[in-house]
Amino acid sequence: MAAQQPxxxxxxxxxxxxxxxIFRHVNAALFxxxxxxxxxxxxxxxxxxxxxxxxxxxxxxxxxxRRVPLARTGYMxxxxxxxxxxxxxxxxxxxxxxxxxxxxxxxxxxxLEITGLSRxxxxxxGVFSRGMAQRLNLARLLLSDPLLILLDEPATGLDVSSxxxxxxxxxxARKRGAAVLWISHNIKEDSRHADRLxxxxxxxxxxxxxxxx
Amino acid sequence: xxxxxxxxxxxxxxxxxxxxxxxxxxxxPEEKVMGLVQKIFYMHLPLAWWGLVSFATACAASxxxxxxxxxxxxxxxxxxxxxxxxxxTLTLVTGSIWGRHSWGVWWTWDPRLTTALILWxxxxxxxxxxxxPMPEHRKASLCSVVTIVGFLDVPLVFLSARLWRxxxxxxxxxxxxxxxxxMAVTAIACVAAFFFIWLSLxxxxxxxxxxxxxxxxxxxxxxxxxxxxxxxxxxxxxASE
Amino acid sequence: xxxxxxAICKKDLLMVFTHGAGxxxxxxxxxxxVFLFSLSLNAGxxxxxxxxxxxxxxxxxxxxxxxxxxxxxxxxxxxxxxxxLMLPAPVQxxxxxxxxxxxxxLAAAQCVFIPAVFVFLGQKMGEFWTLSLxxxxxxxxxxxxxxxxxxxxSVGQSGRESLLSxxxxxxxxxxxxxxxxxxxxxLEADPxxxxxxxxxxxxxxxxxxxxxxxxVLFPFxxxxxx
Numbered sequence: 001m002a003a004q005q006p007x008x009x010x011x012x013x014x015x016x017x018x019x020x021x022i023f024r025h026v027n028a029a030l031f032x033x034x035x036x037x038x039x040x041x042x043x044x045x046x047x048x049x050x051x052x053x054x055x056x057x058x059x060x061x062x063x064x065x066r067r068v069p070l071a072r073t074g075y076m077x078x079x080x081x082x083x084x085x086x087x088x089x090x091x092x093x094x095x096x097x098x099x100x101x102x103x104x105x106x107x108x109x110x111x112l113e114i115t116g117l118s119r120x121x122x123x124x125x126g127v128f129s130r131g132m133a134q135r136l137n138l139a140r141l142l143l144s145d146p147l148l149i150l151l152d153e154p155a156t157g158l159d160v161s162s163x164x165x166x167x168x169x170x171x172x173a174r175k176r177g178a179a180v181l182w183i184s185h186n187i188k189e190d191s192r193h194a195d196r197l198x199x200x201x202x203x204x205x206x207x208x209x210x211x212x213x
Numbered sequence: 214x215x216x217x218x219x220x221x222x223x224x225x226x227x228x229x230x231x232x233x234x235x236x237x238x239x240x241x242p243e244e245k246v247m248g249l250v251q252k253i254f255y256m257h258l259p260l261a262w263w264g265l266v267s268f269a270t271a272c273a274a275s276x277x278x279x280x281x282x283x284x285x286x287x288x289x290x291x292x293x294x295x296x297x298x299x300x301x302t303l304t305l306v307t308g309s310i311w312g313r314h315s316w317g318v319w320w321t322w323d324p325r326l327t328t329a330l331i332l333w334x335x336x337x338x339x340x341x342x343x344x345x346p347m348p349e350h351r352k353a354s355l356c357s358v359v360t361i362v363g364f365l366d367v368p369l370v371f372l373s374a375r376l377w378r379x380x381x382x383x384x385x386x387x388x389x390x391x392x393x394x395x396m397a398v399t400a401i402a403c404v405a406a407f408f409f410i411w412l413s414l415x416x417x418x419x420x421x422x423x424x425x426x427x428x429x430x431x432x433x434x435x436x437x438x439x440x441x442x443x444x445x446x447x448x449x450x451x452a453s454e
Numbered sequence: 455x456x457x458x459x460x461a462i463c464k465k466d467l468l469m470v471f472t473h474g475a476g477x478x479x480x481x482x483x484x485x486x487x488v489f490l491f492s493l494s495l496n497a498g499x500x501x502x503x504x505x506x507x508x509x510x511x512x513x514x515x516x517x518x519x520x521x522x523x524x525x526x527x528x529x530x531x532x533x534x535x536x537x538x539l540m541l542p543a544p545v546q547x548x549x550x551x552x553x554x555x556x557x558x559x560l561a562a563a564q565c566v567f568i569p570a571v572f573v574f575l576g577q578k579m580g581e582f583w584t585l586s587l588x589x590x591x592x593x594x595x596x597x598x599x600x601x602x603x604x605x606x607x608s609v610g611q612s613g614r615e616s617l618l619s620x621x622x623x624x625x626x627x628x629x630x631x632x633x634x635x636x637x638x639x640x641l642e643a644d645p646x647x648x649x650x651x652x653x654x655x656x657x658x659x660x661x662x663x664x665x666x667x668x669x670v671l672f673p674f675x676x677x678x679x680x
Contacts, residue, residue, distance in 0.1 A: 017348075020433060056539055056678030071542035079533035085473045086465070098461035098541050124473075133532075140537075279674055334624035341620055342607070354674040355607045359621055362603070362667050369628035369663065373656050376649060377631055 005067055006031050007148050007179040008053055010205075013062035015048055022048055024061070026205040028198060030148070030179040035170065035193055037210075038183045040200030046183045049200065050075070050152045053181060066148065068179075071099055074146030076154050080137040084126030088117060088136050091125050095140050111139040115165065130157040138169060149173055151182045155190070167193055187211060215423075219416045226409030233399070233406045241399040250314045257307040258400055259407035260300045261329065265367075267297030267411065268332060272364035275357035287353035288426065290360055291343060292418035294336050296411060301333045324375035331370045335363040455550070458543035462551025463558075466525055470559055477559065480520040484513035484567050492574040499576070506575040507586075507637035510567055511593070511630055517563045518556070518597045519619045522605030525552050530609055539678050549672040553602035557594050564590060577641045585650060586640025592657040593633035599664035600625060606675040632657035 006029035014024035022045040030036055040046045051057045052064050054075045066073065082091050089108060096104035112118045115135045120128070125136060134154065141149065149170065155163055170180055171193055184190040191197065191210045199208050237255045244251035271293035278286035308326055309319050320326070339359045343352065470477050491509045495501060501509075529535040538548050571577055604622050608614035632653045639645040 051678060054536075054540060054678075056536055069542065070540060073540065075536070075540055077533065077536065079536075081534045081537040082532045083465070083469060083528060083534060084531055085469050085528070090465075090468065094461060094465040095537065098458045098465075098538075098543070100457045100542065279671075331624050331627050334620075338621040338624060342617065345617070348679065351679055354677075358607065358671045358674055359604075361671065362600075362625060362664075365663050365667060366625050366628065369656065369660055373628035373631040376652055376656065 004031055007066070007068050008181070009063075009065045009067075010049075010052070011063045011065070013052065013059045013064060015045065015052065015057075016060050017048075021203055023200060023203045023205065026062070028205055030181055032147075032177045032179055033174055034195045035174055035180040035182060036196045036198060037187060037190055037194045038181055038198050038200070039185075039187055044200040045203075046200055047077075047152055049205075050077070050150050050181070050183060053148075053150050068146075068148040072144055072147040073150070074141035074144060074148070075150045075152075076137055076141050077152040078154075078156060080125075080133045081140060082125040082128075082133060082136060084124065086125060087122050088112070088125055088128070089121040091136065092139055092143065096143050099144055101143060107143055111142045114142060114169070115139040131159050131162045134158055135162055135165070138166060142169065145176075146173070147178050149178055149180045149182075151180065153183050153185060155184070155186065215416060215420050219413055219420065222409050222416065223413040226406065226413050229402070229406035229409060233403045236399040236402055241395050242393070244396075247315060250311070253307050253311055255400055255403045257304060257311060259404040260307065261304040261325075262404055263407050263411040264297050264300030264304050264329070265332075267293050267300060267415065268336065268360075268364055268367075270415075271297060271336075271360050275360040278353055278357045279361075282350075284349065284353060284426065285423065287357065288422040289419055290357065292415055292422055294339055294360060295418055296415045298333065298336055298340065299414070300411065301329055301336070304329050305333060322374070322377055324371055324377075327374040327377075328367065328371045331374075332363070332367065335366065336360075339363060455543050455547045458541050458547040459551040459554065462538070462548060463554040466528065466552065466555035467558060469528060470524070470555070476520070476524040477563075480517045480524070480559075481563050481566055483520065484517045484563060485570055487513045487516060488567060488570045489574050495576070501575045501577070503577065503580075503641035504634065504638040506571050506577045506641060507634045508630075509575060510564075510571045510637060511634050513567050514560065514564055514593070514597070515623065515626060515630065516619070517567075518560055518601045519615060519622060521556050521559050521563075522552070522601040523608065523615055523618060525556055525602075526605045526609045527614075535609075535676070536678055539676075545673045545676055546669055548676060549602050549606075549668050552605070553598040553668070556601055556605075557598035560594050560597060561590075564594070578643070580640055580642050580645065582642075582645060582647065583640040585647075586637045588654065589633040589636030589640075589657065592654065592661060593629060593636075596629045596657060596661040596664055597626070599661060599668050600629075603664065603668040603672055603675065606672070629657055629660040632660070 008030040010026050010028045013026040015022045026049070028036075038046055038049065048057070052059055053066070054073065055064070055066065055070065056075075058064075083094070086094070089112070092108040092111065093104055096108055101107055109118075112121050115138055117132070117135055117139060120132065125133060128136065134157070138154070151170070154166060158166065170182070174180060174193075182190065182194070187197065188211055194210060197208050197210045199206055233255070237252055241252075241255075243249065271290045274286045274290035274293060277283070278290060305326070308329065312321055312323075312326070313319050339356060342359060343356050345352075347355075488509055492501075529538060539545060541547070572579075600622065604618060604625075607621070608618045635653045636650070636657070639647065639650060
């Protein structure tokens, strides 16, 4: 473990919004084959930390080092990143082609299969329920066989079967050696699968013990 | 620091403008054809000059803002755009009066006039963009981009308007047929005087914006502190019971 | 970069043409403009070629604003913008892809405006129509480059159509002057062609400035900051 390089590392990271400090002195490392839960109150900056990890915004101080190519980083937020006007399959084909994935059509069929959306492949994403849309979002994430998975409250509004599927997908990704950072509002439930718990509180990040279940 | 610079510049501006008034009305001869109205030229020329310089300054400040990610360059660019707009508006007004007298129309499709008007429109759009509520850093980069692109457009506007049609008097033309000595000296003195006026206005506005930004941050800190005070929370939020 | 740009362009065209998102609005607005301008004519009058050319390009400019607003709004419904930013390709590929898509849509719209100009504004094709065609090609390229750069700035703002038009139209002036002149050459029976090359040069200069500005400045307009 000691010799292993973390896939994602925060080194003394600080982020401000205008004049306001969101968090500072954030240090954390995510290793291959682990699931890390991230908790904190509303407005504590969980999503901002996610965006930093995804490289969508840059820190005001410190460094965020990602040792995974951007192409193998999967980011799933509350918003589904879908085009409501396009069919489910068209949505996935677009993301596959834009990311330069080899044999996009084959890969798309594969992920539709995994997420159980094969039968709805030719329906427009706009008519999907929240749960279906989030499954499609998960399918998009799987297109790139991500090594670093960033989940920003993905389970909100999902029914039991979709949740189970999400958990399965995440756990199998861990087996493959992916590092997962998972923002959760339901620590008790999600900690069954998790390895660590990080908490954003009073403008900095600390590690806490996982609640036993 | 900034405060004393403004004071010096404003003082110089006031003094030199006073001297210029004497030069304009007492020393420089009256133009034979145009008469007294020609005196407006001594205002029109410096206004147009420093208006353009102001937009160039804004463009440079915007470039710095994008490169260095520093809010103060954005504020400087904003002040330069506003000062430039003031000068540009006055250029258009004085130019219109001049045009009415010498060509009989308030407005004509002349390259310089048109360029000034298009500049005015471009930077009015930029100011409209600035007045829209959005996060500061996003606003800063958007306004910077528009300011830069707007200035890049200026030579094209000028060239295209010249190709369209032109009747502007070429004042300092290479053939030397333009102004007589006393008029030229007066014009140059006015350009110099207006430099100080322009600089003072620019710096005053810049200082205002800096102070207002600082005020905002102080208010924010106060609010933030007030928010922080009630009851330090129990340390472990999610520990098992 | 090209792979991503082509994918984005295809996706946008698919969305606009097969799923009919908002294209009709842009077309109708342009057509209405051309038609309403014909009200300025008395019975039997023929509009001067230059005025007709100006109308045509004004319709195109409004169409451009609507088209680029539409193209950039597509990403905002479900924040797909963040997904685009995370693609393993430079951000500029978004600019390029949207510009290409916008240019195709604009050209398609102009195919409708051209007959409208002949029908409603009573124009006849002249001998030098190739100049007009060159003007349309160069003009569309410039409109696509500038529209794609600035279309991104009004994303997520209320009143974004009007915001985009007040920022974009003054910048477009030199291009509009050039292409209006070029278009009028094609409609006139006996045009004065001595400046034609200079007009083309000016329009090409506009295109290159905005292509360059788009490549350099786009990342500042389109990013993950909200």
